[in-house]
Amino acid sequence: MSESTKAKPNAKKNIFRVKVGHVLLGLIAFGSLVGLMLYSLTALSAHELDKRALLNQEGDASAMTFVQRESFNVLLDFHEWTMGEMSAREVQISRAMLGQRLSVVTESGQATFDLTEESYRDALVELDQIIMQIADVPDAERVEFEQGIEGKIDDFASETRYLSQTFEALTEAQTEATVAERVQAEVIQAVLLAIGMLAGGALGAWVTVDIVRGFRTVQRKIQQQRENLEWTRNRLLLVQKVDEKCRELIRSIHIGKPTEVLLAELKEYLFSLATDLWLDVEIDNGEITKFELIKDPASDISDEDREFMHHRMNEVLQAALSRDVQDQVLTFEREYDNLTGLPNRNLFTATIENKVRECANSQVVAIMLIDIDRFRDVNGSLGYEAGDVLLREVADHIGRFKSGNEHAARLSGDEFGFAGVFESREAAAARAAELIEDLKFSTTLAGLDSVVTSSVGVAISEPGSADATELARCASLAIYLAKAEGERSGFTIFSPTEHEAMLTTWQEEIAVRNALRSVEFVMHFQPIVSLETHKPVGVEALIRWERPGHGLVPPDQFLPIVNRAGLTAELGSEVLRESLATWSRTISRVFTKLDLPTPYVSINVEVAQLEDPSFVQFVLTQAANAHVPTTAIVLEVTEHTLAAGDVVLGQLQRLREAGVRIALDDFGTGYSNLGQAQKMPLDILKIDKSFLEAVDTDDRSHRMVSDVTNMAKGQNLKVTAEGIESQLVAELLAGMTVDYGQGYHFSKALPEADLERWLDNFS
Numbered sequence: 130m131s132e133s134t135k136a137k138p139n140a141k142k143n144i145f146r147v148k149v150g151h152v153l154l155g156l157i158a159f160g161s162l163v164g165l166m167l168y169s170l171t172a173l174s175a176h177e178l179d180k181r182a183l184l185n186q187e188g189d190a191s192a193m194t195f196v197q198r199e200s201f202n203v204l205l206d207f208h209e210w211t212m213g214e215m216s217a218r219e220v221q222i223s224r225a226m227l228g229q230r231l232s233v234v235t236e237s238g239q240a241t242f243d244l245t246e247e248s249y250r251d252a253l254v255e256l257d258q259i260i261m262q263i264a265d266v267p268d269a270e271r272v273e274f275e276q277g278i279e280g281k282i283d284d285f286a287s288e289t290r291y292l293s294q295t296f297e298a299l300t301e302a303q304t305e306a307t308v309a310e311r312v313q314a315e316v317i318q319a320v321l322l323a324i325g326m327l328a329g330g331a332l333g334a335w336v337t338v339d340i341v342r343g344f345r346t347v348q349r350k351i352q353q354q355r356e357n358l359e360w361t362r363n364r365l366l367l368v369q370k371v372d373e374k375c376r377e378l379i380r381s382i383h384i385g386k387p388t389e390v391l392l393a394e395l396k397e398y399l400f401s402l403a404t405d406l407w408l409d410v411e412i413d414n415g416e417i418t419k420f421e422l423i424k425d426p427a428s429d430i431s432d433e434d435r436e437f438m439h440h441r442m443n444e445v446l447q448a449a450l451s452r453d454v455q456d457q458v459l460t461f462e463r464e465y466d467n468l469t470g471l472p473n474r475n476l477f478t479a480t481i482e483n484k485v486r487e488c489a490n491s492q493v494v495a496i497m498l499i500d501i502d503r504f505r506d507v508n509g510s511l512g513y514e515a516g517d518v519l520l521r522e523v524a525d526h527i528g529r530f531k532s533g534n535e536h537a538a539r540l541s542g543d544e545f546g547f548a549g550v551f552e553s554r555e556a557a558a559a560r561a562a563e564l565i566e567d568l569k570f571s572t573t574l575a576g577l578d579s580v581v582t583s584s585v586g587v588a589i590s591e592p593g594s595a596d597a598t599e600l601a602r603c604a605s606l607a608i609y610l611a612k613a614e615g616e617r618s619g620f621t622i623f624s625p626t627e628h629e630a631m632l633t634t635w636q637e638e639i640a641v642r643n644a645l646r647s648v649e650f651v652m653h654f655q656p657i658v659s660l661e662t663h664k665p666v667g668v669e670a671l672i673r674w675e676r677p678g679h680g681l682v683p684p685d686q687f688l689p690i691v692n693r694a695g696l697t698a699e700l701g702s703e704v705l706r707e708s709l710a711t712w713s714r715t716i717s718r719v720f721t722k723l724d725l726p727t728p729y730v731s732i733n734v735e736v737a738q739l740e741d742p743s744f745v746q747f748v749l750t751q752a753a754n755a756h757v758p759t760t761a762i763v764l765e766v767t768e769h770t771l772a773a774g775d776v777v778l779g780q781l782q783r784l785r786e787a788g789v790r791i792a793l794d795d796f797g798t799g800y801s802n803l804g805q806a807q808k809m810p811l812d813i814l815k816i817d818k819s820f821l822e823a824v825d826t827d828d829r830s831h832r833m834v835s836d837v838t839n840m841a842k843g844q845n846l847k848v849t850a851e852g853i854e855s856q857l858v859a860e861l862l863a864g865m866t867v868d869y870g871q872g873y874h875f876s877k878a879l880p881e882a883d884l885e886r887w888l889d890n891f892s
Contacts, residue, residue, distance in 0.1 A: 151335060154328045161325030192233055192241045193292050199227040200289040203256070204282065210263060211275040217264040224260050249288040255281045367402075367434055374398055375441045379448055388412075388449040395442055403430055408442070415450055417443070466539040468517060469524035477538035477546045478597070484536075484550050485595040494595040495557035497547040497564060498586045498608040499527070502618065504543035511575040516543075519581065522572055530567045544608075554589045558622055561587045565620050584611040584619035640676070641690050645700060649675050652707050653878035654716070656887065657731065657849065657871045660863040665891060667729035667763070668716060669871060670708035671878045672700070697737040705748065708732050709755040709762070711881050717761075719888045731763040731792060736770055739777040745784055759788030763813060767794050770809065778809065785810045792849070796837070814841040818852020818872070825857050835865045842866065 206223040209215040231242040242250070259278050266274045275282070378391055396408050405425035411418045422439040424430055430438075464476035472480070481496060488494050501507075501523055508516040520543065527537045527545055535549035547564060551557040568583040586608025588600045603623040611619030644650060654668040674682035691700055712730045720728045738744055752759055764784065770777055781791050792813035816837060823830045834850075841848045850862050853872035862870060876887055 148339075154331050154335065158325050158328035161321045161328060164321050192230070192235045193244060195233075196227070196230045196241050196245070197289055197292045199223075199230045200253075200285070200292075203227050203260075204286055204289070207260070207263075207282070208275075211271045213268060213271065217260075217266075220260055220263060224257065245292065246288070249292060252281070252285040252288045256285045364431070364434060367430075368437060370402065371438050371441055375445050378445045382445075382449050382452050386449075388446075388453055391449050392446065395445060399438075399442070403428065406430065406435070406438075410446070412450070415454060417446060417450065420446065466524075469521055469539045471524050471528065471545070472536070472538040474538065474540045474546070477536065477540065477548070478601070480536045480538075481548050481600070482597045484548065485590075485597045485600075488550055488590075488595050491592055492550050492552060493554055493557055493590050493592055494550055494597075494600060495548065495561065495587060495589045496600045496604040497561050498540070498604045499523075499545040499547060499564070499568065500584050500586075500608055500612055501543040502582045502584060507574065507579075511577070515575040519572070519574060519579075522570075523568065523581070523583070526568055526570065527564075530564060551589075553592075557589045558587065561585055561622065562620070565618065569618065582618040584608065585621075586611045587620075587622040589622065637690050638693060641687060641696060644674060644676065645696060645703070649677070650700065650703065651675050651880070652704065652711060653880055654711065654730075654884045655871050655878040656876050656884070656891075657869050658875050660850075660859060660867055660870050664725060665720075665728070665888060666726070666869060667731060668884065669731040669765075669878075670704060670711075670733070672704050673878075692737075697735050698741060701733075701735055701738045702747065705732055705734075706751055706755075709751050709757045712757050712761065713755045715881055715885050717757075719885055723888065727758070727761055729761045729763050729790070730757075731765055733765045733794065736766075736777060739766070739770065739780050742776075745780055745787070748784060748789065749787055760790070762788075763790045763792050765792045765794040765815065766809075768796070782810045785812070795851075811844075811846055813847045813849055815849045815851055816867075818850075821850060821852050821854075821858055821862075825855070825861055831861070834862070834867075838865050838867055 203223045206215055206220045210217060210220045233241050235241060259281060378395065392410060399406050399408055405428040407423055409419060409421040409423060420443050422435055424435050464472055466473050484494050507519055524539060527547060531537050538546040540546050551560065565583065565585045571580050586604050588603035588607055590600055607621045607623040611621040651673050653671050653673050655671060656665045657667045657669060659666050672684055674687050676682050691697055708730050716728055716730065752762060785791055790812040791810055792815055793811050794815045795817045796814055816834060820834050824834050838848050847868045849869040850867050851871055853859050853870045853874045855874055859870055859874055879887055
């Protein structure tokens with residue numbers, strides 16, 4: 130679509146716009162109607178009042194008619210009194226009847242007396258005076274008396290006749306006023322209605338004209354909108370197609386489509402979209418140096434759409450190049466060491482495997498592992514920055530030393546690897562000797578002159594029988610031997626005949642290390658029973674090794690390996706942590722359920738653990754984390770602790786002060802006695818099972834156990850006997866006041882779940 134044919138949407142205009150005249154006419158019409166309505170309501174109210182007034186007047190007139198009639202009756206009765214036809218009493222009664230009529234309250238709310246004229250009331254007063262006198266007038270003088278008051282009688286008669294005339298005149302005037310007001314109201318209403326109709330008609334005509342004009346304008350706008358919508362639809366379709374294609378290409382980037390293939394596909398799609406568009410792209414060293422989307426001047430594609438396509442396609446290409454850069458970085462990080470730039474262990478291992486496969490039958494493969502001597506001292510005394518400088522310098526030496534057929538790598542820490550294919554074992558050994566000499570050099574670290582040496586362990590395959598895994602294992606043992614204590618610039622070539630036994634031991638140490646990492650060590654718990662109450666009081670935590678392919682390994686077979694590997698403290702920490710967790714999770718809960726006293730868990734600790742200054746805090750922290758009271762913890766130590774020194778004894782004393790109890794384990798198997806044991810802060814003495822072998826048959830053994838028990842009691846120690854295997858032995862020991870017992874007679878060491886079942890059954 131060309132620029133000339135497309136139409137930009139016009140600014141929105143009102144099809145019908147309210148004008149000032151519309152508002153004025155509307156206000157006039159609305160005001161007229163409102164005024165008409167209000168005035169009509171007011172007139173209606175006024176008419177209603179007039180109507181009520183007329184009705185009241187009619188009522189008043191009717192009341193006055195009765196007053197007039199009674200007034201005439203009084204005059205007639207007075208005349209008949211004069212003629213002697215009626216007594217004075219009857220005249221007075223007639224006057225009373227008139228009084229009643231004058232006291233009547235009309236619909237207007239007034240008494241009839243108040244409606245009369247003042248002249249009538251004056252005449253009535255004079256008549257009342259006359260009526261009051263007639264009772265005293267003799268019959269013969271009645272005519273003469275009437276003649277004497279004839280003027281007053283005539284005045285009252287005249288006032289009586291005037292009553293009807295007065296009300297007729299008032300009623301007529303009121304009626305005329307009411308009619309006049311009604312006519313005036315109807316005229317005003319008609320005027321307001323006419324104004325409203327004229328204003329409404331004018332407004333309607335004006336609005337009609339404007340609507341017709343607006344309709345015509347709307348028709349023109351609809352046509353224009355259709356053209357704009359068609360233009361917009363075509364543009365949106367183009368944008369949608371380009372966006373969908375770019376999304377598709379970006380998804381293909383994520384699954385690894387090469388950048389060259391993606392760029393070719395992008396150009397091909399652009400050509401299929403519009404033959405008058407083409408891409409001009411230049412890429413240099415992974416960066417876009419030129420990216421132009423060019424269109425023919427006669428193209429229907431707008432500049433705006435061309436800019437959009439340019440932006441989206443550039444995004445796609447940038448994403449592909451970013452992916453390439455990230456892949457390169459990841460590949461480098463995966464295969465190379467960031468500090469030295471040498472290959473890492475992964476790439477080195479893969480290289481050795483390739484060399485083994487490529488090695489000819491007459492050739493040998495050699496792996497050399499290199500450790501920098503006293504590297505930890507450099508880090509500790511001069512700082513890690515100096516250590517990094519040293520690592521880079523060693524890496525530079527190794528990199529310059531290797532030839533085109535040899536490979537070097539940084540494996541971990543200060544350990545480097547060197548490998549190559551050689552014509553013979555002698556050639557490989559000679560090359561290793563050259564390497565160790567090359568790695569003896571002087572340098573400056575942190576401003577200090579330093580001499581650098583390294584130890585090298587070498588493993589060389591037999592001609593034509595190289596195995597990458599076996600070579601790596603043998604090289605690891607060789608560097609272990611080369612770095613033996615006291616050695617500097619050590620150099621060892623692995624010899625199967627000389628080092629096979631050591632390899633086996635070393636492999637066992639590796640297996641133990643892996644077992645610790647893989648959580649192959651598990652805890653079993655042997656119940657400890659009170660010989661007095663015959664109820665359990667606690668358990669001893671004992672470690673086992675669930676070694677894959679070997680089953681459950683007892684501690685006497687693997688603990689020496691653990692000690693040689695230097696893992697005693699680490700394994701002991703795991704034992705203590707898991708034992709306390711089991712106490713909190715199971716042991717305490719079951720004892721509480723069985724309504725037994727709070728149990729204790731007895732845990733063996735080694736001198737290596739007690740020599741750690743943080744051991745006391747570690748025990749207390751683990752107890753707090755597991756919610757185990759310190760009084761429920763018993764730590765078992767051996768007689769060798771006596772020779773460990775004041776630091777260890779001080780640690781034990783601090784633990785006792787915190788509530789932890791200390792037990793002397795395997796008493797009688799060493800060279801100590803209770804006199805020497807007094808130096809230790811003890812709570813429990815555990816008699817070794819070797820003392821119980823003949824306690825039920827040999828008097829000497831019986832006396833020995835009894836003496837040991839008595840001496841322990843003399844020092845306020847509780848006594849526990851290990852290895853009880855019969856009811857008879859248990860009863861003999863109870864008779865000697867031995868406090869606690871454990872052994873197969875009660876139960877062997879059990880896993881946590883089995884211990885819970887044993888405790889339930891024991892109850």
